[in-house]
Amino acid sequence: MREITTGHDVGDRISFRGHGTHTVLYPWPDETVVSAGEGVVFRRGSKPGEPTSYTTLFMEVYPPGAAFIRGEGTTPQECEESAWARYQHALNCSDGRGSHDWEARGYRNGAGFCSRCGTFGSQVFTGEQLGQFCRICGTGTTYHWDTDKTAGTTTLLCEEHYKTHKPTCHSSHNRPLAQLLAELLDEDS
Ligand SMILES: [Zn+2]
Ligand SMILES: [Zn+2]
Secondary structure, three states: OEEOOOOOEOOOEEEOOOOOEEEOOOOOOOOOEEEEEEEEEEOOOOOOOOOOEEEEEEEEEEOOOOOEEEEEEOOHHHHHHHHHHHHHHHHOOOOOOOOOOEEOOOOOOOOEEEOOOOOEEOOOOOHHHHOOEOOOOOOEOOOEEEEEOOOOEEEEEOHHHHHHHOOOOOOOOOOOHHHHHHHHHHHHO
């Protein structure tokens, strides 16, 4: 397996940052990229009184045939078992044509989730498929978008026209700063 930040081949021993190393139990393909450690997960739509976040060990893998898989648990072993189960599920996910059933779920950057196995894939949709077209040249694009929340409109730019027509104000991408701050403030209260 390969470590995500360095790209180094770490064999079957992966580092859970701050929690030692873990020898993997399952035959992950050599080219699988891995990232593991402890992290904070924000809950969406938590009810009043419920925690808005939790801390967990995780193992994230990018194996061939599945773009992104994450396993969580209280031990490195649990994380790996969860990730392996998801990986097998993703590999066996088929509608008879051997492909996932991608849904955009509101993502504008071309990423999507499979409706059957939950696998996350990047660049599974084109701008044309999402009905997103550059406002200058009309080419399908997933490169850049700006949403005007008041007007409820979104304008899109292809890579080439982003360079020349870059908006002066800061754009709201899929994770606006305001949302991030709200989450951090929630955590403190
Ligand atoms: Zn699938
Ligand atoms: Zn353009």
